[in-house]
Amino acid sequence: MAEKRVFDILTPRQALASLWERGLSGADLLREHSALIDEFIRENFFSVLSSSSKGICLVALGGYGRKELFPYSDIDLLLLYENETKDIAEKVTEAVFYPLWDAGLEVGHGVRTIDACMEDIDTDFFFMVSLIDARPICGDISLFTNLSEKFRAYFGPGTRKKFAQDMMLHREERHKRYGDHTYLLEPNIKEGRGGLRDLHAIVWTGKILFGLKDLEEFSQAGLMNKQELTEILKARDHLFVVRNRLHHASGRKNDRLFFEYQEGIAKALRFYDTSDMLGVEQFMRNVHRSLQTISVASDLFFEHVVDVINPPSSPASAKTLSHGIELLRGKIVLTDKDLLQAKPYIIMKAFATSAKERLPLHYRSKKLIASVCSNLGPRWRLSKKCSKHFFEILRHSGDSTVLDQMLASGFLSAFIPEFEHLRALVIHDVYHVNTVDKHLIESVVQLNRLRSRYSSMFHNIENDKVLFLATFLHDIGKGRGGSHAEKGAEIVKNIGKRLGFSESEIDCLSFLVANHLYLIDNATRRDLEDESLILKFARHIKRIDRLNMLYLITIADSLATGPNVWNDWKEALLLEVYHKIAHLLEQHELVDPDRIAAVNWMKQKVSELLGNEAQEILPILPEDYLLSFTPQAISMHMSFKKGLAKDRVLCIPEDRGSFWSILLMTTDRTGLLSKICGTFALYGLSILQAQIFTLKDGTVVDVLDVRSLSDNSFKEVNWEALCRDLKMAVQDRLGLNHRLAAKFAHYSPKDHKVSIRPKTKVVIDNKQSDFYTIIEVYAQDSPCLLYSITKTLAEFDINIHKAKIGTSADLIVDVFYVLDELGQRIEEEEFIKELEKALEYAAVSCLF
């Protein structure tokens, strides 16, 4: 009795802690833990019964029955009794179960007679399954033997088939609930796909259906080869270790590898960070590989089970689809190993047929492919046929079935060896739901699904091979340290070459991989109202088809990353940047390489002249301005600019012979141009051409070419008075209206005829530029026309940012790039109509 008390003090939990302290892990710990609990239970059992008592037997079920008792797993117990021993059973229940509950253990318990057990089997699938692993702990062993025999007898041919079907059904439901593939970043390592439960399902089904005791017997029966067996056992032992640790870390029965535990467990299992990969990423990669091993084995096994329980009623004859590929009962079958070894393109073709015709591959063929893959050598990767079929697969992957199979069989890595590095590669962040290999497959699937929604974009892409391969390989540089986009851009060059891409195709492929985050990064982090920035984007992307491809890759990538990554909020931003860039790319002039070179040359020259000040000044100079003057002129303007603080308005006339050129500098304000035009009209000057520029700091640089209406010579014009009046006008101290009326009271031009008036036309356009509204005014020339038009615009609070004044014969074409007072384009339809009318009136009614 004294000994018992000692054991009471050492509760099962304390015992477990001591196991951990001893450094036990994996299968050893499970066994020891089961033994400990066995002992604890026996002690309590024999405290009320003698070892020779009959009619009572305590049985371990499920994982505990298998002696695979994880730290916080349920302890499933069944107390068998007979009608005569019912009273004793109650006593035993109290003696055995209460201490377990008191110790804080999860106990699954049943107290049944053998007959009750056999009745429950029919209705309770899980109870039936737990009985498969039943093991007597103590008591009358004959009861257990009796139950076992009845249990075995229960499985006739009919029940066996039903068992297999139920098992598959439950397996499917379980996968749906806990994760349908093995690439989840927080996998459930017991219930999820490839988890321990999948392995149990194989063993249980093997036991019931084929009478195989364990996995070793599977191998002997030819259900798996030696290598497969070794890999599965390795994966199982690995998951044992991980699940132990997971229970230890969670302090409860938790089978999902949540993020919060991953790093700790990785460290405990001695995974350390390297420059290329975090320790936790290496650890999770191993976990995924184990899950994958079990998942593949269980898929193949259950496909075999389906064949066994549904034997064909009559022998079907195989139909040859093409050389080496046959169709048997709706499944694609490959049989000739030597042929596949010699002509691997047949495997690719089989996958392509599977993708195109939606025909599944027979599981034996999958096994065959897996066995061929390891010794294919490098030459077949250059095969044109292979490449052709490979692209067919990518284009027909509206779901991931075929690509998943290619990945699982190792065929994908055999074809693109660079892909092997990505297998089960984990990116330890909260965005990615999938490992990298699965993410890439998912991206291709998403790309295929975008086809209907973005049909016009697909239509505009001439070469979809580049698009599909870039999507499939966009993350190929992951897990190699540094920028994965840049690394990837290098890696894909070789792959493109092998697949027979031309130089320009390889260029494009590499560009797309290097820039697959370019659009989304800029869309979310940059000011899309900044025209020069959009221009920079346009010049970087260069071609509209590349922009289209980047756009599609961006969406496919985001959709494949996880359920919360893509939304219409992001799409709205992406669309905006897309449209703006597309627009510029269609205005070839702006992205013309000659123009880019010219701008760079000018910048170079101007900065040489400006010296130290260049760094400050160059960024404020718009391209149009740079391209309109000589470097010397620009340098001169910049020195004048310093004087503006004092003088406000600077006016420098120059005699150019047939016309006079006036340089005007001041600071920008609404209505500025109308003041200038009005003052010039007042001095009898007609504007032939105007170049107006607004630097980014608000300084205005205008060059106006004018001629005299009254045939004065250059010297006869009182420039000093003009400059003075101009300054007054700009500062709103000059009444231009009454002065002009007085001046032109007697003016009657020779060709001033009413009949010509209909030539007046106003066009307001928002399509040509993404950033400005463009107003074109066609009208008959008159000295005050420009004043009248620009004054009208000023009255509407419209700012003129650029203007081109052109005269052809007697017809004036004035083009203004404008924005409203809020810096927006003019888009309201009613306002546009009003503005048109006002400008038409301004053009025909100008007084003079």
Next chain:
Amino acid sequence: MKKIEAIIKPFKLDDVKDALYEAGIKGMTISEVKGHGRQKGHKEIYRGAEYVVDFIPKIKIEIIVDAEIVEQVVETIRNAANTGKIGDGKIFVLPVDDVIRVRTGERGKEAI
């Protein structure tokens, strides 16, 4: 206590966040929202297909602060989010009755 809600342009988020961190504001809620004020949505036409953007993507930042520093926080956000153009956003200041930290049950200032 006050709640400050700021609607800003998405690309300004990093600037505003940095400015707030510097001002000692560590906790905030950030959400992606859509809407429009005076700056209305726009229509894009590309190769015949029309894309209508009714609502413009914005970022909403919510912060609960002590009443004393409201002005300072508002100014910080305004400075960081300002581009001088239409659509820069709005800042709302609302009264808050109480704040309770779920884990500890602390209330008021302590729980911010």
